[in-house]
Amino acid sequence: MSRLKKLADDLYYVGVNDRHTHLFENMVPLPHGISYNSYIILDEKTALVDTVEISFSEQFIEKILQVLDGRKLDYLIVNHMEPDHSGSLKMIRREFPDVKIVGNAKTFNMIEGYFGIKENLLEVKDGDTLSLGKHNLQFYLTPMVHWPETMMTYDTTSNTLFSGDAFGSFRALDGGVLDTELVIDIYWAEMYRYYASVVGKYGAPVQKALQKLSHLKIDMICSTHGPVWTEKIPEAVAVFDKLSRYEGDNGVVIAYGSMYGNTEQMAEIVASYLSDFGIKNIIVHNLSKSDASSVLRDIFKYKGLIIGSPTYCNELYPKVLDLVNKLETRGVKNRIFGCFGSYTWAGVSTKELEAFAHKMNWEVCASSVEGKMAVNRERFSELKQLAMEMASKLK
Numbered sequence: 011m012s013r014l015k016k017l018a019d020d021l022y023y024v025g026v027n028d029r030h031t032h033l034f035e036n037m038v039p040l041p042h043g044i045s046y047n048s049y050i051i052l053d054e055k056t057a058l059v060d061t062v063e064i065s066f067s068e069q070f071i072e073k074i075l076q077v078l079d080g081r082k083l084d085y086l087i088v089n090h091m092e093p094d095h096s097g098s099l100k101m102i103r104r105e106f107p108d109v110k111i112v113g114n115a116k117t118f119n120m121i122e123g124y125f126g127i128k129e130n131l132l133e134v135k136d137g138d139t140l141s142l143g144k145h146n147l148q149f150y151l152t153p154m155v156h157w158p159e160t161m162m163t164y165d166t167t168s169n170t171l172f173s174g175d176a177f178g179s180f181r182a183l184d185g186g187v188l189d190t191e192l193v194i195d196i197y198w199a200e201m202y203r204y205y206a207s208v209v210g211k212y213g214a215p216v217q218k219a220l221q222k223l224s225h226l227k228i229d230m231i232c233s234t235h236g237p238v239w240t241e242k243i244p245e246a247v248a249v250f251d252k253l254s255r256y257e258g259d260n261g262v263v264i265a266y267g268s269m270y271g272n273t274e275q276m277a278e279i280v281a282s283y284l285s286d287f288g289i290k291n292i293i294v295h296n297l298s299k300s301d302a303s304s305v306l307r308d309i310f311k312y313k314g315l316i317i318g319s320p321t322y323c324n325e326l327y328p329k330v331l332d333l334v335n336k337l338e339t340r341g342v343k344n345r346i347f348g349c350f351g352s353y354t355w356a357g358v359s360t361k362e363l364e365a366f367a368h369k370m371n372w373e374v375c376a377s378s379v380e381g382k383m384a385v386n387r388e389r390f391s392e393l394k395q396l397a398m399e400m401a402s403k404l405k
């Protein structure tokens with residue numbers, strides 16, 4: 011048996027916490043877990059909003075049966091088809107054979123493709139409404155937040171937005187579900203990491219969705235991951251707005267690869283000079299140790315980025331190349347960029363990094379530093395120059 015959470019009149023939380031999975035999408039670490047959120051609206055008709063990852067189906071269905079308490083399930087609203095939310099869809103159809111599945115044309119293409127389900131579907135288009143009795147639902151198509159079929163469902167009666175992945179966060183829900191029940195400050199960093207890892211490529215669609223929803227009065231946001239937002243709605247929306255505009259705070263991330271410590275020494279020196287020039291927010295990542303999702307989180311957070319790389323097989327060090335590819339995939343914009351590197355017989359890393367930064371249309375510091383073998387006195391003054399240029403551009 012699970013304990014049920016009632017969020018508001020007629021609204022129940024039936025999501026689950028995943029404290030088992032190590033890697034989200036088999037890539038991104040989950041040190042504090044994750045929640046797969048799902049909700050039931052109890053009205054003259056009953057509606058389930060999204061499902062949960064398949065390995066939690068049994069616990070999930072048991073919760074739903076408790077909430078329904080003998081009533082039938084009339085609708086399953088599918089806002090997002092990624093399997094962390096649609097995984098239990100087939101089980102729901104088995105348990106409730108008459109349930110009508112609500113989605114858009116793209117949703118149904120995926121439901122057929124993943125589950126072979128073609129019947130008892132209710133297709134909605136942008137702006138369509140569905141009455142459950144007292145509660146009226148309105149559907150907003152928000153493609154690429156974060157798949158092509160994604161939509162959001164707005165309860166016009168209670169001003170509740172079921173937002174799919176938008177405004178979501180890593181980290182399981184420890185006891186509470188509403189933001190007012192949780193120590194919310196520990197969720198923001200996980201929201202940044204979630205955005206940068208999962209949604210980061212889709213800044214323009216997120217901006218479009220925010221515009222589309224801007225006229226709505228919203229009292230509660232029920233995302234598919236993390237806290238349900240009430241009091242902290244402005245803060246949660248502001249995080250997604252800021253990140254999707256690729257707007258960085260004043261600060262510098264120094265991300266480096268290093269085989270034998272020479273490039274690493276340059277990272278420490280440039281960080282120290284940045285501090286001398288008054289930069290407080292400095293985050294240094296050894297790319298062979300820091301997880302990519304944490305590096306991306308910080309790069310999304312701060313405007314300044316300095317990358318250091320040894321030359322390796324006549325190109326960038328593999329860990330640096332991986333980061334560069336991830337940044338390019340996400341189309342990160344508006345960064346101030348500097349670079350440094352080291353080599354033993356032929357140096358290409360700073361040229362490669364500069365070319366990458368120009369391709370990204372970033373503002374590039376002229377003072378790249380490339381050192382042959384060990385760090386010497388000359389490197390100190392060059393690294394100081396790089397730090398000074400970065401600090402002055404940030405001011």
Ligand code: FEO
Nearest residue numbers: 092094156175234
């Ligand atoms: Fe949480 Fe895009 O799925």
